[in-house]
Amino acid sequence: MREDLVPAKGNERRYALAIFLDSIGDGLFITGTTVFALRVVGLSPQQVGVALSAAGIAGFLGASTLGPVADRFGPRRVMMVLCLVDALALLSYTQAGSFAAFTVAACLASATGFGKGPASSALVSTITTAERRIRLRAQVRSLSNLGFTVGAAFAGLALAIDTMPAYYALPIGDAACVLLELLVIRGLPEIRAVVAATARRSFTALRNVPFLLTTALNAVLTLHTTLVNVVVPLWILGPMGAPAPLISGLLMVNTVLVVVFQVRLSRGSESLAGSIRLARWAAAVLVAGCVIAGLSKDIPLVPGVLLIAVSVVLLTVGEMVQSGAAWGLFYELAPKQAQGEYLAGLEMSLAAQSIVGPAFGTWLVLTFGLFGWTALGGLFLAAAVLIGPAAHWTSRRLARLYPPAVETEELPEAA
Template sequence: MTSRLIEDGPGRTLILGTLVNSLGNGAFLTCSALYFTRIVGFSPSRLGLGLTIAGIAGLFAGVPFGHLADRRGPRGTAAALLALAGLATSAYLTTASFPVFVVIAFLYALFERGAHAARQALIPAVLNADNLVRVRAKIRVVTNVGVSAGAGLGGLALLWDTGTAYRLTFLLNAVSFLGCGLLFLRLPAVPPAPRRTPGEPRLAVLRDTPYALLAVLNMVMLLHIPILEVILPLWIALRTGAPPALTAVLLLLNTLAVVGLQVPLTKKIEGLRSAVRAFRTAGVALLGCCAAFALSAGRGPVAATAALAVAAALHVYGEMVQSAGSWVIGYELAPADKQGQYQGLFNTGIAAVQMFGPVSLTLLLIDWGTPGWLVLGAVFLAGGLAMAPAVRWAEGRLAGARSAAATAA
């Protein structure tokens, strides 16, 4: 597996920077909730309210900071925003009151999501078409590895359960942001995009309806994220006879599958046609995943475990092919000189799903049960099938814009 992750030049730097940052993020995510409730003393409801307010910043940060990356150059913008996110993480250690916490959490979400948008603009700027999707696949693999390893470090802090141990994980996350930013500064310099032509809107992506549709469809498919993170443990405990420990086993298998299979699967997804097929395949796989979850309802330990294992396998396969397809579609259908703002919009779906997905899927799946799973499966299938006409529409719009630009030149 290690050999498959080796890259030369900019690809290696991107992968290494992502690994460093993911390590800190994994430790932070594992410990942050308990730090704020057990050490600082916030109630869970207040903590949830503060994080929801901060999530609004993450939801709207992508496009403007992506535009800033286009105008100022993605390398320096990404490095600066990563440094600011690291400083915001350090500022959490000074949190003593709820209003201060909300301000810091808001700034952390703003800088972290802004850095993500700038990073998405940096990736195609320093790579070529031949290795873009392959490196993205490897970035996803090392993200999983880093978060898992970081979670292990966070687990040590949970074991010690002291304020000092928790604070060390926050400092580790801060250093990981700074380290990632310094590594990105080793990448080739990327010139800013040309100035806007007279009459061209500042944020052109907000007027590109076909691309916005692509982003919405991708967001729909990203509803698979809360299934494992939020729904799986609740479903096992409340709706099946499977042992609760199965949650940990299925999460581990998901991580191992992504680490071992994401790169090989990506080799088959290179252009728009194969990316569209990937979304169609993901829709079918996730429909099957939802059906298997529905079949596990009310079953005993053996039958429920078997159904949930099938559901998890279909889930991770759909997740991997959808991710690879989204990288191709998101990059190829965005204007080359506006990758920052376009990637900012395309990846806003992640923030939206993380913010609204847990509540909406809990109501749909845990409260409604089997019918809810069938509805969600139909949504996945519809999203996967709708990507083909949406891509054709976006292709036509992009070709028309390029033709108009060539005529004007």
């Protein structure tokens, strides 16, 4: 258990601490975002979905454009700047008093939050070996979910207190955690790959059709993020009519399971073939979670709560397997000369599903109930079938764009 949770001493552990702090803040505000929007800002559930979809667009732009910036200036430096901007964005939620203001705050926070992703992924490649990077990502995700659980517990307390100061403490606490993250990242080394001038390319990812297709299919498979964080809470508050503290409780179940099992359920993703195989297994489990969630409506409260809890467990298992598959997929595909740019596919996938997921998922589920949940399951299955051919096509294309003969060297810089 300890070896699953604790990274190696030195830079790996320092990096994990930075992400752990960030995740405490995420637990605080992600858990309470929907309730904050409904009760503090006064939005409708449909407006929440639209605002978060707009934030997804901003996140996609941040993820897709800041990868080359990390390659050019170094991932540590880029992460530090984005942490500062992210903290300011989170504080802007406290000034949101309308749909427009909430949407602007959500877009700014999403652009910087997703924008940190490519730099963070590239930083993993620079502080550990290729053999350990998937394990480190899994360890960090376990620890980040432990941090998320801590944050979610405080968020649950704020929801139970049910006062305006308690709600405002959520984004303020998140901003404070991001600033602490910045201080820890400052102690990491800066390492950049220097590529021969004749081989230097920028923004090829946005013109790479097979890569974009692979990213889009992975985005469908990452819809579990929106289901757990947005659709299930709205389902609980709406059709189920269950109490709001149930939301934080289920999110804590989600994160505790990830803490315990993420490393083990990521095994087998060290190759492209293994990653594709895990993606298919993830889809099968996610389908079951969707169908069971749909069955929790129009039944007595206690059995409904039990069904939605089983659904969240299944969605969490699918989430862990799919996350390991996605890490292996994009680390295997990303060329060394453009780590930040192509590892941005991880964040582009999350941002892309955030564009469509909240509004589409909310509409589908709240309008059609069980049929809507089943349709979401069908999307998972279709993406799992297609992602293998798309990933192999991407691999062949990248081999032509970035031949392995290009020489690189690692240049460390003092923190």
